[in-house]
Amino acid sequence: MQFNTIPEAWQAISLSVLALLVLTALVFDLRQRRIPNKLVLLMLGVGLLFNLIGPQTWLQGTGLFTNYPGALGAKGALLGALTGLAIFLPLYLLRAMGAGDVKLMAGIGSFVGPATAIDVALFILVTGGVLAVVRMVWVRKTQLVLFNVVTALGQWVPGSVAHFDPATQSADRMPYGVAMAVGLLAYGAWIFSGHHPIVNV
Incomplete structure (x- = not known):
């Protein structure tokens, strides 16, 4: 069932709700170092609902991050x-x-x-890498972090006795919700400034 919603209005509402949910997750991640399952389930339900009832355009299934927004369906x-x-x-x-x-x-x-999820994930991973390097330098743990990276990679070499446990040996853990929020924002800025998606299907 679709409502007769103006595509641009549907896009603005959907993007606003998505941003609000991601920011809420970020606050939980910063304060409690966890993202509640209830929030994730709410996000999944709202994403499904918006794509079920959103407008279908002449370019059916174009999604949110486009100049021709349209619902993707279930x-x-x-x-x-x-x-x-x-x-x-x-x-x-x-x-x-x-x-x-x-x-x-x-x-x-x-x-x-799916296609935009891949793009957003790439932006999040790059953003996460950049933020991790900045944080590593800021807290002055560069040598320890590099040692941990070498140890973590070394444990995959056949015959290696190296062992790395991120849960107990990390030099510094950044709440990844920061990277996810900034990466999503960066992807939106990339698309709405006129650039094309990286994954274009």
Whole structure:
């Protein structure tokens, strides 16, 4: 069921709600170092709902981050959530990212769809890398962080006795919600300043 909503109005409301939910997750991450499951479930539900009832344009399924916004439907929202989950799941399995961050990316994916979820994830990863380097220099733990990186990579070499546990040996952990919020904002700025998506399907 679609409502007769002006596409631009639907886009503005959807982007505002997405931004509000991501900022709420960021506040939880900064204060409690966790993102509540209830917030992620709310995000998934709202993303699905907006893509179910949003307007269909002549370019059906164009999504939020475009000059021709249009709802993706249930299939697009669900595929976006699964794509977001799949992209960050390996980082969780390597213990380089928390489960809440992975689920938050699934929530973002439910709003933006699969192709845009890949783009947003790339921006988040680059943003996270830049913020990590800045923080590493700021807190003056460059040598310890580099040692941990070498140790973490070395444990994958056959025959190596190196072992690295991110949960106990990290020199400094940045709440990844910061990278997710800034990365999403950076992607929006990239698209709405006239650049093309990186993944264009």
